[in-house]
Amino acid sequence: xxxxxxxxxxxxxxxxxxxxxxxIRRAAATGIYDIRGAGAKRKxxxxxxxLFLGASISRYPLEGYRExxxxxxxxxxxxxxxxxxxxxPITIAGMSFGSLSGxxxxxxxxxxxxxxTSTTTGDGGMTEEERGHSKQLVYQYLPSxxxxxxxxxxxxxxxxxxxxxxxxxxxxxxLLGQKISDRxxxxxxxxxxxxxxxxxxxxxxxxxxxxxxKILELREITxxxxxxxxKVGGARPYYDTALAVKAGADVVVVDGMQGGTAATQxxxxxxxxxxxxxxxxxxxxxxxxxxxxxxxxxxxxxxxxNGADVAKALALGVDAVSIGTAALVALGDxxxxxxxxxxxxxxTAGAYDDWHEGRDPxxxxxxxxxxxxxxxxxxxGRRLANYxxxxxxxxxxxxxxxxxxxLHNLEPEDLVALTIEAAAMAGVxxxxxxxxxxxxxx
Amino acid sequence: xxxxxxxTAQRDQSHARVFDLAALSLRELNQALHQLTxxxxxxxxxxxxxxGSHSVAVGxxxxxxxxxxxxxxxxxxxxxxxGAITVHGSAGPxxxxxxxxxxxxxxxxxxxxxxxxxxxxxLVIEGNASSRCGISMKGIDIVVHGNIGHMSAFMAQSGNLxxxxxxxxxxxxxxxxxxLFVRGKVESLGADCIAKEMRPEHLEFLQGLLDRAGVTGVxxxxxxxxxxxxxxxxxxxxxxxxx
Numbered sequence: 298x299x300x301x302x303x304x305x306x307x308x309x310x311x312x313x314x315x316x317x318x319x320x321i322r323r324a325a326a327t328g329i330y331d332i333r334g335a336g337a338k339r340k341x342x343x344x345x346x347x348l349f350l351g352a353s354i355s356r357y358p359l360e361g362y363r364e365x366x367x368x369x370x371x372x373x374x375x376x377x378x379x380x381x382x383x384x385x386p387i388t389i390a391g392m393s394f395g396s397l398s399g400x401x402x403x404x405x406x407x408x409x410x411x412x413x414t415s416t417t418t419g420d421g422g423m424t425e426e427e428r429g430h431s432k433q434l435v436y437q438y439l440p441s442x443x444x445x446x447x448x449x450x451x452x453x454x455x456x457x458x459x460x461x462x463x464x465x466x467x468x469x470x471x472l473l474g475q476k477i478s479d480r481x482x483x484x485x486x487x488x489x490x491x492x493x494x495x496x497x498x499x500x501x502x503x504x505x506x507x508x509x510x511k512i513l514e515l516r517e518i519t520x521x522x523x524x525x526x527x528k529v530g531g532a533r534p535y536y537d538t539a540l541a542v543k544a545g546a547d548v549v550v551v552d553g554m555q556g557g558t559a560a561t562q563x564x565x566x567x568x569x570x571x572x573x574x575x576x577x578x579x580x581x582x583x584x585x586x587x588x589x590x591x592x593x594x595x596x597x598x599x600x601x602x603n604g605a606d607v608a609k610a611l612a613l614g615v616d617a618v619s620i621g622t623a624a625l626v627a628l629g630d631x632x633x634x635x636x637x638x639x640x641x642x643x644x645t646a647g648a649y650d651d652w653h654e655g656r657d658p659x660x661x662x663x664x665x666x667x668x669x670x671x672x673x674x675x676x677x678g679r680r681l682a683n684y685x686x687x688x689x690x691x692x693x694x695x696x697x698x699x700x701x702x703x704l705h706n707l708e709p710e711d712l713v714a715l716t717i718e719a720a721a722m723a724g725v726x727x728x729x730x731x732x733x734x735x736x737x738x739x
Numbered sequence: 740x741x742x743x744x745x746x747t748a749q750r751d752q753s754h755a756r757v758f759d760l761a762a763l764s765l766r767e768l769n770q771a772l773h774q775l776t777x778x779x780x781x782x783x784x785x786x787x788x789x790x791g792s793h794s795v796a797v798g799x800x801x802x803x804x805x806x807x808x809x810x811x812x813x814x815x816x817x818x819x820x821x822g823a824i825t826v827h828g829s830a831g832p833x834x835x836x837x838x839x840x841x842x843x844x845x846x847x848x849x850x851x852x853x854x855x856x857x858x859x860x861x862l863v864i865e866g867n868a869s870s871r872c873g874i875s876m877k878g879i880d881i882v883v884h885g886n887i888g889h890m891s892a893f894m895a896q897s898g899n900l901x902x903x904x905x906x907x908x909x910x911x912x913x914x915x916x917x918x919l920f921v922r923g924k925v926e927s928l929g930a931d932c933i934a935k936e937m938r939p940e941h942l943e944f945l946q947g948l949l950d951r952a953g954v955t956g957v958x959x960x961x962x963x964x965x966x967x968x969x970x971x972x973x974x975x976x977x978x979x980x981x982x
Contacts, residue, residue: 328977329974441875442837442856442875442877445837445856445858446818446820446837446839446858447798447800447818447820447837447839448800448820450798450818485896486858486877486878486896486897487896487915487916488915488916488972490973491915491972491973492972492973492974494894494913496875496894500852500855500856500871500874500875500893500894501814501832501833501836501851501852501855501856501871501874502832502833503851507813507832510793510794510812510813510814511813511814511833513793513794514793514794514797514813514814514817514833514836517765517766517769517794517797517798518769518797518798518817518818519798520769520770520773521766
């Protein structure tokens with residue numbers, strides 16, 4: 298009997314894991330980087346790494362379901378004659394018509410309106426579906442300026458000057474030709490079927506001083522009525538927030554790297570920008586240093602999923618949050634009932650992100666007339682409204698337990714961190730200690 | 740959308756409403772312009788002492804004639820929809836930004852990104868324009884009597900840019916369907932921008948545009964036409980060097 302040496306168990310590299318190997322093979326075969334939608338998928342320090350300190354003796358809780366906990370927020374109190382008044386501090390982030398189908402945009406408007414909050418246009422301009430079904434609509438002023446016109450500026454309730462996006466700070470976009478229907482082509486003033494490049498920077502200004510004058514122009518065109526938001530990708534949140542305030546923004550929107558995108562290079566999504574959690578305290582600090590905290594409102598987005606995330610963001614000093622990816626899921630995106638079709642596309646429910654290809658089985662990120670029919674705007678809007686209500690109730694429950702009669706009374710003192718990383722990023726103590734790493738600077 | 744002939748625009752300044760920015764604010768000027776209703780008798784306006792003010796006459800949406808006596812700062816006539824604006828001086832950056840219709844005439848020079856993202860109407864610059872003239876233009880017609888700077892018509896989508904003088908570096912980089920007509924020298928063409936044949940329909944169109952812009956003594960046949968090679972319209976890794 299021959300003795301065989303015991304074999305070692307095959308071990309795969311942590312560096313060259315299965316995903317990395319598949320990406321190398323794919324790149325070698327196709328000669329193009331991977332483009333996909335959605336936000337960063339890598340594990341990042343996030344709101345899950347924070348915990349609330351409910352009240353006991355040193356703090357006095359409010360009675361759940363019985364005592365009032367206000368959720369309303371007013372955005373644009375600095376200069377605008379007509380600030381935006383929202384019933385809940387959760388807004389719908391900008392997502393373009395073209396990227397999303399018309400019924401999906403309508404559903405977002407319906408859901409937001411039922412919930413007393415705003416929705417936002419996107420790179421494709423303003424659609425009647427969205428304006429007609431959104432009580433409060435924020436009109437994005439984007440580098441591409443697709444569909445931009447003064448009529449829609451005046452029909453909007455606020456204007457969001459988009460400088461950057463969390464999934465791709467400094468990056469433009471690419472809507473591939475296969476998604477360009479006649480309607481999308483017309484709205485974007487481009488021929489049907491060609492790839493549509495969205496610029497990474499505004500064509501008619503080159504820096505913060507120009508931005509200040511640009512904001513003046515937009516205010517003059519709209520008679521100083523509309524709040525002007527400035528949206529930046531979460532990369533240098535302290536300085537970008539400070540410069541947005543200097544330029545005259547009524548509201549600053551900071552989008553962390555978990556924020557979604559319609560179509561961007563995978564390597565860009567996963568390697569540029571900072572986690573949402575890391576963006577909040579520097580942005581709040583910038584406002585505090587300028588004496589503008591709560592005078593210029595701060596909206597943060599990027600990976601907000603539930604009421605705890607909302608409450609944590611507010612406790613760290615933001616005035617409202619925005620949701621994009623979560624709203625699409627609420628409408629029905631990545632729903633397991635389409636699993637067979639996701640499989641046919643080489644994906645699975647929960648991981649489908651090739652939104653730019655226009656073949657979304659859920660009918661949300663597509664311009665295919667047959668697929669679009671799968672979205673019932675009324676039912677999907679109702680689902681979004683339900684989801685927003687649940688998030689709000691969850692946040693209220695936590696706030697009451699912390700003794701707050703308004704979500705906006707939550708504060709950093711209500712939080713501790715589970716990890717040193719989260720403690721440092723959020724500026725709250727590591728649980729069980731009074732240690733805030735890096736407290737004296739960013 | 741009807742073409743505007745700026746050379747024959749009705750301008751009866753004898754009954755113009757005079758707005759002196761030395762005495763009244765920019766806000767008051769723009770608010771008064773925005774309060775105009777269709778059919779208003781106040782069809783002629785004169786703006787004195789602009790002294791480089793930004794955002795003069797932005798968001799006009801009635802067919803009124805506005806004469807600005809002096810030079811303006813950024814974004815004069817921004818998003819103009821129907822107004823016939825004449826600046827008797829020079830213009831700062833972004834004149835006629837995102838114009839929808841109507842006309843803007845600059846008697847002097849214009850700074851960077853003149854007519855940026857403009858969607859319609861006619862912008863005439865009787866002097867020179869700086870860099871990025873017509874950047875991302877989406878349907879506007881721009882006529883520059885003098886020269887234009889570098890990166891003009893970058894990512895231009897549609898509309899027409901006519902230059903009687905010379906064009907700087909990287910003209911029409913990443914251009915889509917806009918048409919560029921240059922009479923003088925082009926320093927260099929940007930990615931995917933090529934010289935194209937001047938066919939009879941282009942000569943006819945250009946002559947008409949020159950007429951509308953009040954250009955005399957210049958023939959369409961003196962211009963070269965530039966436009967997109969359409970090689971970058973759909974991504975192909977073999978064209979990666981162009982990006």
